[in-house]
Amino acid sequence: MILTGKNLGERQRELNNKVNEAFSNKVDFEHVRYEPEHSDVDRLFKIDLASKYKNLDYILETIKCGDSLYVSRALKSSWLFEDEYSHIINVDYLHNELFPYMSFKMVRKLLTIVSMHVKDEKIIEFYNYCKKQRLTQNGYKFLVRTSESFRLQNVPDVNSLIDKQMLTYYIGDSFPIATYCFENTPESEHNDMLAQFSYLYAVSADKFLDMLEKFWSDDGFELNQKAIGLRISKDIMTKHKTRLYNLPLFYLRIVRRPVLLKFSTVQDAKFYLTVLLPDSITQFWRMHFYSKYKYIFELIPFEERLIEFEKIFKKKWPNEEFRLSPHFYQNRYFDLMRIDIKEAWSLQQIERGVELSGTENDFTLYRFVRFEKAFEELKKKIKVTKKLDTRAEMLIVLVKSAKTDRDIEKVLRYFYERHINEMLHVREMFVEAVMTEHNVYKFDLPCWEAYNQLLYNLRIYEPDYHSPKSDFKIMPLIYNIINRIEIPKNISRFLESGVYFNFFRVQVGSLTKEEFEMVYEYVLSYYLNRINDIETQPSNEELKPRIRTYVHYILDLLYHFNKTIHNIPEVLENYILADIQEFQNHHLLKNELRYTDKLTQGKLYKFLKQDVSVFLANLPRLEEIFGVQMLRIRVASVLSKLKIYFNHDIAKDVLSIYERNLCREAYYYTTANDIVYGILKLGDTDYVINFMEKFVPTETKIHFDQIDGNTLLTQQAICRFMCFTRPPLPLHYVHKYLRGDYVKFCLSIFNSYLAKLPRPACLEFVKSLIDKPVSVQKHGIRLAFQCLDVEDLKNIIVEVWTQNDNVSLRSVIYKNLYHKILKSDPDIRNALFDLLKNFTLTLRPTDDEDLISLGASDRLPYELKGEYIETLWNVVDNMPLTGTYITMREIVVKCMSKNVHLVRDAVLRDLTEKTIRNALSGLQFQEAKFVDDLTKAKWKFVAKYLTYFKNENDFNRKSAKVLNVLEDCIIRWRTVNTEVYVFRRLFEEFLNDIDVFSFENNLSSYKYMNEMYKRILDVIFKSLRIEEVYERIWFLKFSMVAKEAVMSVEPKIREFNIDLIDKCIENFSVGFAKLFKEMLDSKFYFKIVALAVTAPLELQIMNMLGDFQCWDEKKKVDTFVRIGYELTKVDDFDHYVFAMFLLPKDPDECTYIEIYKEVMKKLKDLNNKEMNIFMYRKYVEPNYTRHPFYSFNY
Template identity: 25%
Template structure:
């Protein structure tokens, strides 16, 4: 093809000319779209691609998308948005066509880019829904959901999946109708408020309803604007619910609203309970300061000083993390200065602690505020009475003063007093004490009043403070301060005295401070030619003296100044970004600074990918050619070799790279490290390392030239990168070469099969490889890949096919001491549920067949423990006869973690069934374990009745697992099972020594019976409640009948053993509450239903002992009711029992 030249000097000019060529060709229709030829220049090929895209030549565009050259493929994708958006091409842009007709021929990166382009540009809801359905079983599906139709999205959220937080927020921005699905989002309940906060103004009612939901428990910070909005739109709702919102509202806005719309004092007294919490207490001062003076004085005295009407109790200071009780003098901050000064002066006379005196003086600073007379009075008092206090207390006072007072605004008399204090602190001398704030205030005062600054003060100051103070000054004052700071900094730059790197670094630091000063004060660099001249002189000194100093700090201070420093940009900041900027505006600078550019070119730590790409396309015969020649000169220099090879491969046409690689192919696969020609060895290594950088990529055979012997380690990374990106069609061509190669390359071939082929194809290919090799490493990799394929499968038939193959491999794979394979075998939760039970059984049998070792036993235990989570998937005989065998020894041969593991499996085995009849059958299979435990009931190990303890653990774990299984696995209520255990205990054990154990389990069984009586209501509760609240609601449902049944049981025991049994019975009842994990409110509800017969004294004695000691919220009311019944009971015995347990526990207050 005839040479095509792109006119123009800069990158922009060249691109505009290229666009004109495209437009002219399309307009004149004088073009020929021949197939892409990789030997042609990039411009020739790109011109054809863009013409094809402009003219909508679908066939040509699709063929280019299949190109091995990512530049061509991505250009075709980027420029053909019409192919995606135009409905007439729906037969192409649909998931079926893309994955069956295009994907097999496209490189991985190109196809991923195409799918991203489709997802970002396709807006047709019906077509997007087809993509969602195609990816439905993958995480990718969520990325398509945003552009589907509203009904479709709602159906997915309601019935199919939870959506990620980012998607929920995007959906809400699209339509507020999605707000109601905030509970169907993948996030913790406390995050829900934050996720809808951005909708507050447009959907106020809905958002507040979500935030006030008791399940959230946390409302995010509102900020100033949102607080103003809420108090304007719905103030009553916010203030009526202030306990919920108090920590979220902006305190200043809230106080302002209360001040103008309500009574602040009344508000504080009304909400004192809320205001005592730590965060709110810190804002209490805002409320007080906004009161009228007379009201403020009266309120502070009554509430905090005299405490005639305290806002809250002193103990709250300590209890809510505020440290010890606040001293009364601190409240004088809210008094007029005259009163506070008089009161605190009297306290100061009596105070001996310097620390306390300092705090008192700080209170006076807060009271004086900015009143000049008050400040003068306070400073005079300090100089008179406290000038000799230790330095650390004086500096604390001065810092507090200077943080509240502007020193330059003080009159001369007041300043002189403050200056005396400075002298007493050695501010004007060489001191090791930190007096920086004092020095800054002196400079500020002197400069703004046109007074000379003492030399010692100027030398020690950094000028960083002027940015903080600038906002409080007028324009004239700002200018004075800026000029002073600029002159001071400039005077410290000794550019003519630079001799070495240390001198240069010091000048660089000073000049950088100058530039930062200009930037912070919104000054322009071109307004100060002297500074620009110093920068140029520093560049010259750096080059003249060969100093290795970094000048990029000047170039990066302010992006807008880069235009002023453009000519020096490569000298200041030699990096890829600067080179790109030069190409855009003045490419000749690359030639002028070729020496510096060569340093950049040969630095392998710097990526020049974008620069090289531009040079290769737009300057192929000038800059690109020059850089290639420079790189060729550098390849024999070991220190520059790596960067040179990387640059050459990115700049050169494919045939040149292949030719170079071929000319350096190692004849001997073993490296002779003693060879004197180390440069040649290094060159071969670097060629092998970087063959993946070419465009288009090199053929596989080229890399395989180096994939042998000692060079293999260098060739594997580029080989992996190339294989990742090849198309499926090419994979078929490459696969035999890899599978017939050494083991290291076979591994890559196996990975290629896994990543490029469908599951059914993978099955046959891996099966053939498995049969043809006995190599343990290869087999292990195949095993791992089949496992990963199985875990990633979403198709039932595919799962069964892969499981069949994996099951066969599990029999033959060499597992000896292979921790990696042990992890795979024990990773049961990742296996699809369809074959998870089979996989579990197979893994268990394999681990049991292996020689015992510490590592093997650890993974076997993990497998055994996991049975509790998938019990419903396991064969009953396998669990009873293998997993738990010999079952009779479990209570006495194990202890600690191992026992708990088996016990967990045992209890889950008993519970996990579809009917109570199966509960009974399973109990019969493990019954001998209980019998053996009862025979060994009095066995002692390490001074402990370990069998007794283990049996207790069994009962507790049985109850815990019942509660978990009942909610999540919907098992039947195990009434018959619990009764069988109760009868077994009664038959085998002595009641006299096990009364509490017997009775607590009998009461647990009563609880389960009550659940059976209320089963229909309980099923409704489970359907309506969250898993966290279901048991709380169930407990409240069964409380009335449970309380009555407990009393019936107590009556029988009282008749048998006398009323004295009440104490043991109370212990058993408390044990039952603990086993069932019943919360205080449900305990109290149950106890209240045990008091229906006032004449049955034992019931009152039991309840008295079982009342929780600590309660909060509504539970306090219920406990108070029960306590009132106790202390007003006609029986003296009940009242004595009451005072026995509540002698030191005060009455519940209303809180």
């Protein structure tokens, strides 16, 4: 069958018409079925006709054929999914009868189509099937169509099944499912999810807002533009405003600002400002409250803003200064004042001599004073000021104080008369300040002339003027244009060289619309005239390159003046189109198709749908692309359409272009890829085989100094793209390229064939790779793990493992076996685990050390992990103690430390005994024995094992072993090696490891640990001098108090719970105070080393908080504050001193502000000179800043 339509659409319709005609004429399909096929169109005709006749046998035969085009066409037979054919579209039939003959890609496609048609219980069957087969994306497509109750049961699988962007389809209108998703998703993702689920507001506004309030993650007071849209914001402000009053801080964060302002009253604004005030005055000044919430202030009439906010401020902090505080000026609250009030306030501050903006900077306040007074006062100050920078700042304040043209003129003439000889940077600063503070384009002529005098002084009109201050050159030009003053050449010449139109855009921002257009028209006309001047000159060849520059200037002008391509003058379009390569990437043009000359797949596809002649006319442009290095054109979909619908005509023309350009003179990597890909996609099987035969490598090794470069590029491209032929090439021809040095160019075909080949062909391909050299064989092994069943897989890899010494190949087998176990269901997992153990036991010293690291990565399922770790240890324990084998042992020992609860006790005890015996035997040892990484890892393992208790008997045995180790260290206490007390260090590190691991065990083991610590402390007190273990004793005591505090609140699991945290802090503080008194009474506490005690205290507090998944520094400081509170309950100076040591300098570091105040009050009320010295040095002296809760009264 030959199609003759003039474009793609016509040929597709032509095929459809022929099918409809045959169906209408009741053509016998069995006669058509066995007719020879000469093209894809012939086969598509049969498939479409079979579909019309509902010929099930032929459709199923086509689905099994393996060709993705034909399979996809057959799957369009929607009748196949009707109830009549339910015996076909069910899990068992598809799995046993169809899927074994289909490619993985087509299996997924079929399941996707099935998910659109099946109903009721079949959906669940297919979902469970996809879940079992680990087809997660397909499983999700079934899951979203199940009932709410079923989806709710399967929420735990959601994170592994779906893309977060598709979560809304899964949730639907179900709030219970949405809630469950939130509860099982990290808090950091909640805000994005809430934005994603905002459609639920239309289902139930109250339920959505409840969910919003519950799951919103606090990230500050700023509006979050992603949270909710304008419509929901408006609804909240008009229908649910009570919620805003109940949770103001929350809703002020999420309601869109324009909506908030539109529907808020003056009283609302006062309420907002009141609730937004922070807890402390220090935080208030630091956060720049006014600038942060200026938009709320603006809701209040200007005349009332300052008065009303001052009331709010005084109500919160009645004893704090507002207007007279230096922070008032620094935070620009003076912007709230009327001009007359601001002037009075400024004069008051100047009279008081308060330095609001730094030392000797009181002159800055004169900018708020009437110009006449400010001018006279500042002149006096300038006259006596010697510092250049200070004098310059005073001049700028003078500029700011000027209000009218006459004021400005007066300042300008004063500067010209008195300061024109200042340093250049001072003059530039002054000119820039005038430009910034005033609209220079509104100056009248006398004022402009005074300003222009300064510009002349800066020499901006001189030809050799160069300065980063481009604004200075632009100002005179704009002023003259908008005031219709004749523009001298020394100004207009600025347009000839290096114009920065972004500066133009900034400068014209203060102009009126009319003035804006005047500037635009003048500059545009200037450049168009210059272009015309060049064109009209008789001999203009040397000047023509200048036209390109002017075109660039005009495009820049249009872009920065917010014009579009429609504003491009017609005369300019000819220059642009004639030199498109030069201009096509300009900001103004790059997204406009008529100004881009790149041939793209989209354009070719458009030509093909438009008219064959248009497509043919543009084909020569393909050859132009082939001649440009690093330029590629992707035409996969166009080539597919050509091969199907145009194989008798246009496809041959395109193929001839590819042939003609093969190995051309300008032949690049990208050229070879495009040409070879096109040939392989368009050619039929015979043509492709002949083409490949011409370039078959004659040797497995590439001799770069001998082989032709173009030939090598072609061979590489064939290797890369031979998997894209349709139908697939016979394997014999594939293997001609899949060898030696060419294998690395063929890597793409392995995964491609795995996905695209029907299963029988895929198995044949994989098995063909197994018998090849190692460079190919390892890829076959990797694919075998993905497509072979368990028994076939075991037979293949066991044979290769036992008969092969290649390290790389054995590594591939082991790693893929390990990952196969991780990903498989329990049946396959258990079938392969014994094989993994056998492979592990037969690992050789020459095998890749990464295999041990992989095995010790702690990723195997719980039920297999213990046995596997024992196997690993048996292997590494018999390896020599040299080189990388030591590292392997260390890795496995660390893995055993993490999993002492899974490994058999006999194995753990044996390693423990050996480690202790080797260290504490009377044999000669070296310092290195105690510092190498393996030994450290073993001692950490010992500590971990001896702190893991199964029951009381286990505790007693392990506790005795800990005491034996410590006693043996004490016996050798004075032993020195290389000037180091090695057993003292072992003693300290061992105790430290025990404490670290004690906090990693079950919370129920804490009672055993505290009993062990009591026994350890008994040994220490009996055997050692206090001076040598003073800090360690405190460390153990604090650990016991921390564990007691955790046990007292009885947490079920380690999770964040603020109520339990606060209760635990309270109990810890009470326990600490009791311990402190005991140590003080027993004369064990010494003030001189008080600071040394705080380090172990801080560590144990963080260990305690870690039991509640809390690592917030503020909660640690809260604990210090609470301890201080408990200590100051005892009327004792040492208690008070230690409390003072613990209190933070800044109250904002904690949340227990009221407790902090109370402790500070007690410390001040003590009225002890020694305490006063301590407190003054801590709270005042470092920076001499006033403390909010402490002042030193004389």
